[in-house]
Ligand SMILES: NC(=O)C1=CN([C@@H]2O[C@H](COP(=O)(O)OP(=O)(O)OC[C@H]3O[C@@H](n4cnc5c(N)ncnc54)[C@H](O)[C@@H]3O)[C@@H](O)[C@H]2O)C=CC1
């Protein structure tokens with residue numbers, strides 16, 4: 001089966017390299033110069049240096065060429081590019097199944113990726129999400145990882161698993177697309193919070209407490225939006241939360257670490273050079289939580305630091321100073 005990977009950032013490039021172990025893969029980027037460099041160098045110097053392309057990996061700037069004959073399309077743009085990419089696929093008359101790996105809620109609409117897809121894709125095309133604990137650099141190196149393929153149509157999810165599973169990248173199927181997308185989106189907000197806590201040297205106890213209560217926020221949000229609470233116990237929930245909040249390869253965690261050093265948000269984002277989905281997603285999660293009447297104190301604190309110039313030290317005393325209550329995991 002030919003696979004088209006749309007979006008040549010760190011993650012799209014890593015997935016294209018990995019899946020080329022077993023399939024013929026075409027990697028698409030909207031950036032003409034970047035495509036020329038990748039074709040000349042045989043690697044993606046800008047977004048994923050030190051990861052040479054295998055021979056089965058082609059690179060193109062033409063979306064039509066990328067999807068021509070593809071049995072499966074994988075969208076790996078940032079969340080901000082998902083709608084536009086789906087529109088372009090519809091304009092080209094695409095009928096191949098689509099998976100996305102974008103982690104977040106759409107800025108301005110609060111929509112999850114599958115809700116954006118409902119608006120932009122013909123109803124008959126199979127679709128789902130790939131998510132879970134997976135740093136691009138490690139996957140590109142061929143280190144072992146496990147991720148989830150989620151689709152409302154469990155048969156489609158299982159089919160993708162059968163087609164793409166390898167001994168290096170192990171795939172699990174799930175029918176809880178809402179839960180998987182919420183885990184993917186909210187864990188990035190929690191990773192920013194963990195970066196702040198670690199940047200302030202609050203200690204390992206504080207980080208464990210923060211992540212446990214962060215997981216409770218993720219579960220509460222998930223249940224309120226119709227997802228399954230047990231999904232938060234899986235790869236796309238606690239698995240990705242653990243990785244992103246504690247692993248120094250995470251861009252979202254780095255946002256928190258840099259904020260704790262006193263950089264403002266603009267400075268932080270310039271310093272990263274990659275997307276940090278937790279930043280726009282934090283605002284959308286908080287807005288949605290307020291509409292649903294759900295208490296998400298850690299998300300609220302992250303928003304205050306990101307968008308309201310509240311000092312990082314103040315949010316810690318705010319969080320610790322709330323009235324005591326019964327511990328609830330959801
Ligand atoms: N890097 C990682 O380890 C992982 C990333 N992800 C998710 O994958 C998505 C992409 O992340 P990365 O590749 O790491 O980002 P990145 O910051 O490394 O690269 C972003 C890429 O997307 C392209 N892009 C930006 N806007 C676009 C648009 N509107 N249309 C088409 N292309 C566009 C940029 O040109 C660039 O090539 C994010 O949602 C991220 O949360 C998920 C799992 C792992």
Ligand SMILES: O=C(CO)COP(=O)(O)O
Pocket residue numbers: 103132133134135188191240243244249250251252253275276277
């Ligand atoms: O989603 C990721 C790992 O699963 C990558 O996280 P960052 O975007 O924070 O680097």
